[in-house]
Amino acid sequence: MCLSVPAKISKILPDDMAIVSIDGVSLEISIALVEELDVGDNVLVHVGYALSKIDPTEAKRTLELLQELGSAGREPRS
Amino acid sequence: MCLSVPAKISKILPDDMAIVSIDGVSLEISIALVEELDVGDNVLVHVGYALSKIDPTEAKRTLELLQELGSAGREPRS
Amino acid sequence: MKYADEFRDKTIAQGLARAIGAEAGPRRAYRFMEFCGGHTHAISRYGLEDLLPANVRMIHGPGCPVCVLPASRIDMAVRLAERPEVTLCVYGDLMRAPGSQGQSLMRAKALGADIRMVYSTLDAIRLAEQVPTREVVFFAIGFETTTPPTAVMVRIAEKKRLRGLSVFCNHVLTPSAMHSILENPKMRNIGGVAIDGFVGPAHVSTIIGTQPYEPLVEQFGKPIVIAGFEPLDVMQAILMLVRQVNEGRYEVENQYSRAVTRQGNRRAKDEVSQVFELREQFEWRGLGLVPNSGLKLKRAYAGFDAEARFAMHELRVADNPACECCAILRGAKRPVDCKLFGTVCTPETPVGSCMVSSEGACAAYWTYGRVRDDQVRRLS
Amino acid sequence: MKYADEFRDKTIAQGLARAIGAEAGPRRAYRFMEFCGGHTHAISRYGLEDLLPANVRMIHGPGCPVCVLPASRIDMAVRLAERPEVTLCVYGDLMRAPGSQGQSLMRAKALGADIRMVYSTLDAIRLAEQVPTREVVFFAIGFETTTPPTAVMVRIAEKKRLRGLSVFCNHVLTPSAMHSILENPKMRNIGGVAIDGFVGPAHVSTIIGTQPYEPLVEQFGKPIVIAGFEPLDVMQAILMLVRQVNEGRYEVENQYSRAVTRQGNRRAKDEVSQVFELREQFEWRGLGLVPNSGLKLKRAYAGFDAEARFAMHELRVADNPACECCAILRGAKRPVDCKLFGTVCTPETPVGSCMVSSEGACAAYWTYGRVRDDQVRRLS
Amino acid sequence: MSVKDYHGKLDVENGRVDLSHGSGGRAMAQLISGLFHQAFGNEWLARCNDQSAFEVAAGRMVMTTDGYVVSPLFFPGGNIGSLAVHGTINDVVMAGARPLYLSASFIIEEGFRFSDLRTIAQSMGAAARGAGVYIITGDTKVVERGKADGLFISTTGIGVLADGLDLSADKARIGDRVLVSGSLGDHGVAIMSTRQNAALQVEIVSDSASLHDLVAVMVAAGGRGIHVMRDPTRGGLAATLNEIAHQSGLGFRLQEAAIPVKPAVAATCELLGLDPIHVANEGKLVAIVAPGVADAVLAAMKGHPLGCDAADIGEAVADDHKFVQVATSFGGGRIVDWLSGEQLPRIC
């Protein structure tokens, strides 16, 4: 549910619109729902709207944690 | 101009309508424009309306005259 | 087909042809104009000119309502049909009639306008009942023959309260056109030679009767013979005209007595006068503005008048200068005299209206007679 | 694809699987409900169940807005679309959603209704501008994620004075549904065994934040972990749930911190509260009438409310009695437990809504897992 | 749990085509196997390939295609399905060939009734079987409502030519006789009577038929003396003879009185302002034959049920203008041109 894809803002347009790009695809979306977006930011796109900004620090943290949990799991504890 | 076809009234319908027939073709027409029509009468049909009744006596007279003129013509006078 | 086949008899035709040949004195030329396209059609379709003697020449008159409709009226209809709320109902003949600059209803339809061919005003009523939210406009054309069905439609629409139905009226009057032809000395004397008489309208006359032609005969001294549209009718009328000319008479004679009376069809005339009234003038292709020659809806029926309802602007469109339609409709030239005939102008790409309807003089020549170069008898 | 591919890593997944296997004590069963179809999709699409230990069982929740939409609302939309003046704009997912008696928007469209698929409410605005004489109605569905774009559309329509545009509102609220599931003892204890925790919504939470789940955790003592829709997100969340259960905690934890905050998206929430207000109750397929679970347009925006504008009647439609959607949406049964699954009910001929959207529990099983008969682990 | 069969059941009685039946999914497979295969049923279709293979002997083959867009789809004497088979078979046999195989491409407007589609498919199957021909490959597309007119069918036919026969529109010779296999305009008038005007009732059924057998009989009687054969479909006899005149570089002179036209067809044409010589036929042929074999071919035609009203209507003549001329029953002459544009009913 709530199909949504991460995409990078490549251009800010007037009237709360922007162009995002993902792997050679670009899409004109509304950014009316998200405050303070800049070119280069990554957002979650849902039905042609940016829903929220993706926080790169948090993403990195989660990935590091996943890697840690994954490697920990490699040597079964019990 | 004013394409129109002789047809015979085969049925009188309500609301000034009638069915005419011509050689296996039947057509529903308006007879609003012609007074006192009966089944069996022949009319001139134009754009779905009877325009006038064909007078059988006159038709016969014209045909006879044509035949006469035609035969007269057969022996050139001058 | 009863009352048709009998009047197509080959043997009688040959006899009649000999009679005409015998009675048309060899020392003079006879020039008769058949006003109606229906007669033109019969002449071409049955090859009547092959049967007539060389000194009897038929001149094709303006008797096709599509041919005389000016480009401006087609343009107006196209503009009307382009309105999104309008469904325009037209007789099939009109689909290819040329407006200005290559416009036609066929083309407007291809570009998306909602244009429907109808066979009868009854179809337009049916359609208006089916699509009550649409503006159904009937593109009314035709002479006195075709006007009463339009009048009936308006009266039915009134009775049934069909608010969506209206009429773009282009009905025209035959005697006015004949008067205009006769009154103008250029037209009366084509190539310097007068028209000797008229084969008068068949189905127009079933409505109006023969009486309206009587003043014309009086005023201009030319015989008129009302004739049916079957080939024997036409031949008999020609013989009757030859006789009038030979005898120095100029009368209205009625060859078509099986369908035409002196008074015409009273009921039909009443319907028309209920709904329509004269326009001061109306434009005819080839004849220009002719006074008292067109009809419009009476004020009482203004609600059904598309010109009022859609505030349609009158347009003026110059005819294609190379097109000789005008001269041909006047009987001053023949289709083969037009440089465009058969090259630029064909039934697929009509320039003038005479090429549009198959009754049009140019189309009839194209379809039925275009090889007979040898028969092109120019006016002396 | 950045921020997606990294979270689909096979090696990490295997490590995580081992970690879950290690931490989920073998002596107890773990039953977690993933509320969202997005999680259900990830589980099926990537075959996550193959990786989880046998005593960790995922229960598919009602988290697909198409699946929870009752037949009555589809029927209402069909009736609306059948009006000649209406153009109904819908998200593609809805086209095959089953109304009563085999009705669907797809079928209505095939029968002539003017129904257009749109990708975005921006498309509906564009359409309304293009066809100003039509009544363009946007069929709004979705959870909190999809509601703000509808609100923006209404506000733009107001600003641009798009009189032809309106909304048939079917937006619903996630926490209310979770509350309804937890409050009902039958649901809380499926087959006599309690749900041990929830994988909480991803994109819904980007809007509403994690805070709205806190009262649920307090009231019912069940852990909730908000998780992203990538497969590693789901696995991490499962591990986090296992740990909470093992440690006797019940907290709202946020695995999806790269996109979700505690407060959520203030601007989006403001847009929604400008335009919408709570309905007293709203029908959910499978859950029945749930209080305070749906939105409607505020009185100030009544002009944009299709239900008011077209005086739409509320309908009540009984679900197909053989369909187990209801139990499946509650997590009480699995698709394979339904007698119709795969025989009468397939994605081509869906009976219940769970078969309609590919995120629906039945459709996901059909597409991604229908052979795994051996994996059908019934509740003990 | 039982796994759904690949060949699911179609609710033919009540169902309608929707977009899913054209999008390469299971619904499409169900439509094809449940409806078309059943109606056309043959070994080639059963293999469910995107093409079908067949053996041929060395020789000359012919290929032809036509799209069928008739409205209404059902008309007195047939429907679009029978027409799509007859018409294409006729274009094969007009070359003097024996028809072998057909392909059929369906373009369907969403909302079309399965039951109508079945009737049409069954008519196609019956028409094909009647001509000993197999529909061995096909295609189905569904378009959105309002983007087609119910159903369009394009069929392609291939056949094998009898040894030594080379019929072509450029083979007419001066002096050749013009034969027609029966009355003209029946199909066009049958269609117009259902379409043009609800008020018009004509006792005419379409002549739609496969002429393979009639042609076989003619070829047996006339052999290489048959120079051209054509089925006068769109544009009628006028278009066909004008085409041949142009291709062969000569003219035609016809006797109007000899051209068979049924009274009801003539009457309908008078009413609508049309000429029967321009009206479409779907089960008639025109043959241009050497004068030496004309009588034999005509006799053979008259002996066949589809040629019982056959007539010798005129001859090929030298004519730089390549005109088709008609000596009218009235004694005059006229030129029969191609139809100008579409055939429109007229009022004047």
Added chain:
Amino acid sequence: MSVKDYHGKLDVENGRVDLSHGSGGRAMAQLISGLFHQAFGNEWLARCNDQSAFEVAAGRMVMTTDGYVVSPLFFPGGNIGSLAVHGTINDVVMAGARPLYLSASFIIEEGFRFSDLRTIAQSMGAAARGAGVYIITGDTKVVERGKADGLFISTTGIGVLADGLDLSADKARIGDRVLVSGSLGDHGVAIMSTRQNAALQVEIVSDSASLHDLVAVMVAAGGRGIHVMRDPTRGGLAATLNEIAHQSGLGFRLQEAAIPVKPAVAATCELLGLDPIHVANEGKLVAIVAPGVADAVLAAMKGHPLGCDAADIGEAVADDHKFVQVATSFGGGRIVDWLSGEQLPRIC
């Protein structure tokens, strides 16, 4: 007075098709000769018959047909005309046959621009010449505005089979390898990018191409070891493999990681909620080949410009359920079903 030529001039730059161009009159002849013959120009069409004849040697032939209803008519990488030639040639060559001749049936909505029609016809001519194939017969119908979607084309192809080759969907054997000739979904995504949403821009062109030459190279390398070939068009790879699985009575097991999909195609599919495995291709093929020849065939494919991204993506396995299964890159497994109904963009 000069008599109008039979081949009149068409105002291709400004003109539009109207009903007269489909009604068997001179306007139609002008359209056909002025536009189609010019674009396809070959000796068969020049004879202006309703069918065309050609010589064949004894042997096996194949016949196939497809209707093309693509919207938009012009798309990145081609148009409906090139597509209608490539697609039908591909169905011929998927049997291992050499394509010979095509027929083309046009159904045109009135109002269609001549200039667009010419572009499309020229693309068809170019595509046919590129494959050494001739469009030898055709048909043109015009329907009223609102009764079609601009232009539909149905093409039928015939070809001749190499000796001994008998490819068919029922010939897959357990253990066979599954080869694809390149990246999947390019055509469908190119179409969707122009149709679905004005806001979406994708740097993808349709893969539309004729595969005759690629197949020739494959047959040279694999001979009878090639069991099945199919072009995964509507319904994509999923539909094609499900069909073959059903026809051959086995299953397939694919490696998701091995399936070539371009990043832009994958991204568009994620955006619209679609699966590339269900998306249409128009210049790709799937070959089911004996394991012994798989490497040789794959190497031959990779050596051809249209097969440079070819890949071995899995194998045929015994499976009573006849399922197509994919081992996901993530380590799990899933079933790839036929597309359910039409491919609709989703929001959830």
